[in-house]
Amino acid sequence: MPGIPGEVGADRRLLVSVFDPQEAREAVLGGARIIDSEDPRSALGTIKPRRIMDIADAVLAARRDLPVQLSTNIGEDQLLYRRAENGLALPKSAYEQVGKAAQAALGVALAMGTRVHPCGIVKVGLDGMRTGELADVLGEITATLRRTDRLSQTRVMSVLFAQDLDLWDARKTLPQVRRALVGLREYYPCEPSTPGAFDLAEYADALLDPHGEPLFGGRRPEPAELRASGALPTGTNGGFVAVNEPFSHAGYGLTTGRRTDREAIRAMVEASAAAGADAIMVDTSILLKVARIGLVSTAGSPELADLDRHDTDRHGLARAGILSLEEIRFLVELCHAHGLEANLAGSVQSHHAQQVWRLVPELDQLSARGGVSALARDPYGGTGRGTRHERTVRRALVSGLVPPEQGGRLVLPRRMTEQPGALDDLAGLLKRHPDLAAYSSDAYGVLAPLG
Ligand SMILES: O=C[C@H](O)COP(=O)(O)O
Numbered sequence: 001m002p003g004i005p006g007e008v009g010a011d012r013r014l015l016v017s018v019f020d021p022q023e024a025r026e027a028v029l030g031g032a033r034i035i036d037s038e039d040p041r042s043a044l045g046t047i048k049p050r051r052i053m054d055i056a057d058a059v060l061a062a063r064r065d066l067p068v069q070l071s072t073n074i075g076e077d078q079l080l081y082r083r084a085e086n087g088l089a090l091p092k093s094a095y096e097q098v099g100k101a102a103q104a105a106l107g108v109a110l111a112m113g114t115r116v117h118p119c120g121i122v123k124v125g126l127d128g129m130r131t132g133e134l135a136d137v138l139g140e141i142t143a144t145l146r147r148t149d150r151l152s153q154t155r156v157m158s159v160l161f162a163q164d165l166d167l168w169d170a171r172k173t174l175p176q177v178r179r180a181l182v183g184l185r186e187y188y189p190c191e192p193s194t195p196g197a198f199d200l201a202e203y204a205d206a207l208l209d210p211h212g213e214p215l216f217g218g219r220r221p222e223p224a225e226l227r228a229s230g231a232l233p234t235g236t237n238g239g240f241v242a243v244n245e246p247f248s249h250a251g252y253g254l255t256t257g258r259r260t261d262r263e264a265i266r267a268m269v270e271a272s273a274a275a276g277a278d279a280i281m282v283d284t285s286i287l288l289k290v291a292r293i294g295l296v297s298t299a300g301s302p303e304l305a306d307l308d309r310h311d312t313d314r315h316g317l318a319r320a321g322i323l324s325l326e327e328i329r330f331l332v333e334l335c336h337a338h339g340l341e342a343n344l345a346g347s348v349q350s351h352h353a354q355q356v357w358r359l360v361p362e363l364d365q366l367s368a369r370g371g372v373s374a375l376a377r378d379p380y381g382g383t384g385r386g387t388r389h390e391r392t393v394r395r396a397l398v399s400g401l402v403p404p405e406q407g408g409r410l411v412l413p414r415r416m417t418e419q420p421g422a423l424d425d426l427a428g429l430l431k432r433h434p435d436l437a438a439y440s441s442d443a444y445g446v447l448a449p450l451g
Helices: 021-030 049-061 094-112 131-146 165-171 175-183 200-206 223-228 262-274 286-290 325-337 350-359 422-432
Strands: 013-018 034-037 069-073 081-083 089-091 121-125 155-162 187-189 240-243 279-284 293-296 320-323 341-344 365-368 410-413 438-441 447-449
Touching (some): 013 021, 021 049, 034 121, 049 069, 049 094, 094 121, 131 262, 262 279, 279 293, 286 293, 293 350, 320 325, 350 365
Parallel strands (some): 013 034, 034 069, 155 279, 293 320
16 A cells, blocks of 8 residues: 655655566565666676566566566676786776766666656666766766656666675675675685685685586686686686675775765765766675675664574574664765655665664665575476575565555564574564564565464
């Protein structure tokens, strides 16, 4: 049921990132209002235009009770480099960077088309740029789209990544984090003496071929084999690597702190608004997603039930977050003061969404993929793997992140409800929000009522 016109909550929207038409249908049927085409191998994974068209067709063919928009992205950073023979690289000219980004924006906007909704959304990843540089890219994109006949209603959303580098440092050496990042090729070759260096051969089981099969079976490969397979660049000596690092806010003038604070939020919002964007999404990079560091922190905000601590992986690593509720309120308020819609992403789970929608009613949009996807099951092919990009979007899980006025409910993974103390914290949450219906989900996204 839509919210009451003129009241807060009248048009709040859940964005769900999908990779194929079946996921798009699941997202629509679950209640998503923005269907985002994206390759889940990274936070803003580049997707082929023809796949965007297939997704648009699937949305067009589905029954939609409320208007549904499309969105897609042009990658998570817009940096272009010229690589020399020795593998080192220099940035290309600012003109070429800006030009390529605007060309890409035109391309994805055309691929979305205007049949589903006249206002498709182009997400522009702006990681690793100073505010002046990111404003140039964003400004060129908004100006280009606005003067393009059929695309002039396209909305532009800047996407910036939040971070907590202390949390990242504490988690990046964990074996499960390294293994997942090796699987995503999020590493670089280095000397054994480099801080955080590890032998890639030890994680070779995570290296898959283009069909998703292990490159080396259960075998430990030699460095020469790693090079021959493309897992290491030619010319590298030895087999040591370190995981990629986030672009630190301090390195790009957003704040001097090691965490996304009010100063960084202000820089992101002001630069996006000055460049003419319509909205800003604050997300997290794939590095932080893999380390179970999400955007919303349930710890330390007295108004939030701290359910993150019960949301552990099979090694016992709990979910952690970056922004407090007060910082989220600040972000939303600042966005509105600058005329921008505010969108929050970054491992957003049902227990975040159902609390934040209620406690920050002015929030415009939430976005998710991990929190609305489950193990894939094929009656012939069996069960898929548990990585972010192999899990698939399920309609029942989508309903767990939909705003309350559109039928959203609380959905907790069953293993989370089995943690000591979790049901007590859940009872506390339901006492604060008695309208909330609670369900548990199994590994495939099948729900059962809780309590
Ligand atoms: O565009 C937003 C991201 O796809 C959100 O993904 P996530 O919920 O897995 O962090």
